[in-house]
Amino acid sequence: MSIEAFGVLYDIGKDIVGVFAWKEETKLVDMQWVEKSGFDKYAAEKGYTLRWTNPDKVESRKLEGYDVMFEVNSDEHVRYKLMLEGGQVLMGKR
Numbered sequence: 087m088s089i090e091a092f093g094v095l096y097d098i099g100k101d102i103v104g105v106f107a108w109k110e111e112t113k114l115v116d117m118q119w120v121e122k123s124g125f126d127k128y129a130a131e132k133g134y135t136l137r138w139t140n141p142d143k144v145e146s147r148k149l150e151g152y153d154v155m156f157e158v159n160s161d162e163h164v165r166y167k168l169m170l171e172g173g174q175v176l177m178g179k180r
Contacts, residue, residue, distance in 0.1 A: 113157060113166035120176065125168075129155065134178035141173045152177040 120126045120136065129136055136155065139147050144154065155176045156165040168176040 107163065109162075109164045110156075111164055111166050112169050114171060115168050115176075117170065120168075123157075125155075125157065129178050133180045135180075136176060136178045138170060138174040139177045141175060144175055144177070147177050150179070152179045 117138070126136060134153075134155070137152070139152070148154075154167060155178045156167055158165045
């Protein structure tokens with residue numbers, strides 16, 4: 087493969103990655119939102135138990151098997167990290 091062909095493939099690949107890149111944003115919610123939106127039921131169907139976690143504990147919870155939970159908007163390629171006003175992050179564990 088020539089250097090020029092590699093450059094063309096790289097440019098095409100780079101553009102495809104950009105199309106499928108996901109943005110991450112924060113969505114400020116209250117504790118009732120999880121139930122009212124149905125997010126708790128959806129997470130339970132996927133086998134997750136949910137809990138709110140202080141920001142300084144997020145990395146420790148990950149070591150315990152928890153994942154940060156996201157609400158996903160596929161149309162806009164955005165995933166929203168769910169947070170309370172006090173900064174607590176919604177996490178889940180299978």
